[in-house]
Amino acid sequence: MCATVVLCAAAVDARAVPSFAEVRAAHRPSDLTLLDRRGEPIQTLRVDDTVRRLPWVPLEHMSPALRNAIVLSEDRRFWQHGGIDWRAVAASAWANTWNTRTRGASTLTMQLAGLLEAGLARPAGGRSVAQKIGQAVTALQLERAWQKSEILEAYLNSVPLRGELVGIGALSQTLFGKHASGLDEQEAAITAVLVRAPNAPPAQVAQRACGLLTAQRLGCTGVEALALTALARPGGMPLGEQLAPHVARKVIDPAGPAEQRSTLDARLQRFAIAALRTQLAELRGRQVEDGAVVVLDNASGAVLAWVGANGTTSAAAQVDGVTARRQPGSTIKPFVYGLAFEKRLITPASLLDDSPAQLGTAHGLYLPQNYDRDFKGWVSARTALGASLNVPAVRVGAMLGPDAVFERLVAFGLAPGESAGFHGHALALGSADVTLLALTNAYRALANGGVWSAPSLTGEPMPKRRVADAAAVHLVTDVLADNNARALTFGLDSQLATRSFAAVKTGTSKDLRDNWCVGFTERYTVGVWVGNASGAAMHEVSGVSGAAPLWHALVTQLHAGRPSKPPVAPAGVLRQAVRFEGAAEAAREELFVAGTEQAVWRAGAAMGAPRRFGILNPRDGSRFALDPDIPPRAQQIVFEGEAGTWVLDGRVLGRGEKLPWAPWPGRHRLELRGAGGRVLEAVQFEVRGAGLRRGAAASSPTSTGTSAPSPRR
Numbered sequence: 001m002c003a004t005v006v007l008c009a010a011a012v013d014a015r016a017v018p019s020f021a022e023v024r025a026a027h028r029p030s031d032l033t034l035l036d037r038r039g040e041p042i043q044t045l046r047v048d049d050t051v052r053r054l055p056w057v058p059l060e061h062m063s064p065a066l067r068n069a070i071v072l073s074e075d076r077r078f079w080q081h082g083g084i085d086w087r088a089v090a091a092s093a094w095a096n097t098w099n100t101r102t103r104g105a106s107t108l109t110m111q112l113a114g115l116l117e118a119g120l121a122r123p124a125g126g127r128s129v130a131q132k133i134g135q136a137v138t139a140l141q142l143e144r145a146w147q148k149s150e151i152l153e154a155y156l157n158s159v160p161l162r163g164e165l166v167g168i169g170a171l172s173q174t175l176f177g178k179h180a181s182g183l184d185e186q187e188a189a190i191t192a193v194l195v196r197a198p199n200a201p202p203a204q205v206a207q208r209a210c211g212l213l214t215a216q217r218l219g220c221t222g223v224e225a226l227a228l229t230a231l232a233r234p235g236g237m238p239l240g241e242q243l244a245p246h247v248a249r250k251v252i253d254p255a256g257p258a259e260q261r262s263t264l265d266a267r268l269q270r271f272a273i274a275a276l277r278t279q280l281a282e283l284r285g286r287q288v289e290d291g292a293v294v295v296l297d298n299a300s301g302a303v304l305a306w307v308g309a310n311g312t313t314s315a316a317a318q319v320d321g322v323t324a325r326r327q328p329g330s331t332i333k334p335f336v337y338g339l340a341f342e343k344r345l346i347t348p349a350s351l352l353d354d355s356p357a358q359l360g361t362a363h364g365l366y367l368p369q370n371y372d373r374d375f376k377g378w379v380s381a382r383t384a385l386g387a388s389l390n391v392p393a394v395r396v397g398a399m400l401g402p403d404a405v406f407e408r409l410v411a412f413g414l415a416p417g418e419s420a421g422f423h424g425h426a427l428a429l430g431s432a433d434v435t436l437l438a439l440t441n442a443y444r445a446l447a448n449g450g451v452w453s454a455p456s457l458t459g460e461p462m463p464k465r466r467v468a469d470a471a472a473v474h475l476v477t478d479v480l481a482d483n484n485a486r487a488l489t490f491g492l493d494s495q496l497a498t499r500s501f502a503a504v505k506t507g508t509s510k511d512l513r514d515n516w517c518v519g520f521t522e523r524y525t526v527g528v529w530v531g532n533a534s535g536a537a538m539h540e541v542s543g544v545s546g547a548a549p550l551w552h553a554l555v556t557q558l559h560a561g562r563p564s565k566p567p568v569a570p571a572g573v574l575r576q577a578v579r580f581e582g583a584a585e586a587a588r589e590e591l592f593v594a595g596t597e598q599a600v601w602r603a604g605a606a607m608g609a610p611r612r613f614g615i616l617n618p619r620d621g622s623r624f625a626l627d628p629d630i631p632p633r634a635q636q637i638v639f640e641g642e643a644g645t646w647v648l649d650g651r652v653l654g655r656g657e658k659l660p661w662a663p664w665p666g667r668h669r670l671e672l673r674g675a676g677g678r679v680l681e682a683v684q685f686e687v688r689g690a691g692l693r694r695g696a697a698a699s700s701p702t703s704t705g706t707s708a709p710s711p712r713r
Helices: 002-011 020-026 064-074 086-097 108-116 129-145 148-158 168-176 185-196 202-215 223-231 245-251 266-282 329-342 381-386 390-400 402-411 420-429 436-447 470-480 483-490 548-558
Strands: 031-035 041-046 259-261 290-297 303-307 351-354 359-361 364-366 377-380 503-508 514-520 524-531 573-581 588-593 600-602 615-617 623-625 637-648 651-661 666-673 679-688 710-712
Touching (some): 020 148, 041 245, 064 108, 064 148, 064 185, 064 202, 108 129, 108 148, 148 168, 185 223, 245 303, 266 303, 266 548, 290 436, 329 381, 329 402, 329 420, 329 436, 329 470, 329 503, 329 514, 351 381, 381 390, 381 470, 390 402, 390 420, 402 420, 436 470, 436 503, 436 514, 436 524, 470 503, 470 588, 514 548, 615 679, 637 679
Antiparallel strands (some): 031 041, 290 303, 351 377, 359 364, 503 514, 615 637, 623 710, 637 651, 637 666, 666 679
16 A cells, blocks of 8 residues: 555645645635724624634644644654654554454544545545545645644644534634633543544543543543533534624625724723613613614714624614614704704894794694693793703794705705605604614714714725804804703703713603713714613603713713813804893803804894794684674684785785684685795685674674684684
């Protein structure tokens, strides 16, 4: 056989054997690793379900105990022979002649040859003579082309082990929960036994490992318990630290390298996960199970933290709370006020009427309410936004119109669902679903003075575009950072107050299903959502008690060593002293977009006057009944609404915000027209007339009176 092998080896071109570099480059892990911005592993993602193979482990990263145990168990003369251990071949042949059971003569190099060439792999019935010769020839070529250390390294990374495990890296992390560099003598002995008998029962593995340890003059106390524990571990579990499963599914390219970098910060990611779990534990008694966090770098848009769920403590751990669409509530208000500042419809000093209001929509009346079901009267826009009052926000949104509000939200990347007409005036209170990522990035655009760019998980620079006037954005930022402005609702000592500059807003969706807190500092924008992935309502959770404590903890951590500085006012922003008449607002210095400054503000005057929108009375579908005992001229209906032209049944009645009309029985169509004859709103109502008392004056459509017929709805 020796002569045959030598002749075959001489006849085969050495170039048929791949180089060590080629074998290492062709190694494809089943689990790819996501790295943070500094190169620290934070998550693995399995991309091959047929085998469990981890990234290539260099020989110098394997413990000496492991290398010694493998060589002693599989090929004692590995460092001396040239690929074929002729002494072992002779001993094996002699033993086979006398039918003696002994280990074979296959060296580590020959075993590697079988792993590298599919045709030389050991079949179930054993190798044929031709296959054995081919294996020996390949082993000789490997010894000529490779270094001994390379042969051992490639073997340990390619050898099939227990179950689906291939290579020392997968086995050491799966069975022992550590890297190959940390395996001790007993763990190395168990590993060496599994190379020869991958699926042996724990007792047999422990027995053989003890024999190997004895051969090395080492003790084997505790080996049996160690083998039993190690072999009981499930092989398909994720390996290593699992900090960002949702990001890994978005970033990792299955066809890419074994390690792929992201923009995440491992330390911040760990802190965010721990802080989220702590806050959810605090809210456990209030029917809150889930939460999500995202942190963005203001300048680059890099995602520094992305926590889509609270891990194993969530019943919906696979749902990514960062990208799930939900109603953002009052966190939308800054974009509404910012647009109104930009269009110079209002200023932060403008007085808005926080009183009951009703707005007509295609679906009926819309009656906005404040969170506390109370109304504050005349308040400045600064207070209305800071204290998150709903009615003033709806009034401002109605000034702009749903279409303009919708377009502004789209410009900031919020991509609200449905249409402006579908949401109507409720759009100003966050009725359109958005994602936490999009909302946080929209606030990042505020932090950047109205310049928007997409966030990045890979560090790739994104194109920028201006979406809002810098001066108007600065006014919004100043309000969101004003702790005094929010005191009316939140008090002075809330979780929204920080040691250094931060602009922040909370929001709660209808029925208490979602709770948000989003804000930015000089360097970072932080978004937090808490609620239930199932959509179930929370119990007595507001923005300041639900998401705000977590937001506060993150901002404090981010600026622990460097306080946040407020932004410098851009061109076009003026500061002026103002005072208020007819409103409970103290005199102060206020910011204005140049050209809108005003020193004295009066309730119900100029820019502070509450505009009426559409027809307030009568409402669509109203029915009025004339009282036959009252003279017709003493009964009237007052048309009320936005200033315009009133047209009843095609006939112009007059102009203004109020117009009295003597009712006439029948069905009527009332239109309110604006400039150019545009119909602002149209309603239909009915007047039911009973028989009049004899002697009563005949009614007239143009008659007037002082009392009104009773409406029935």
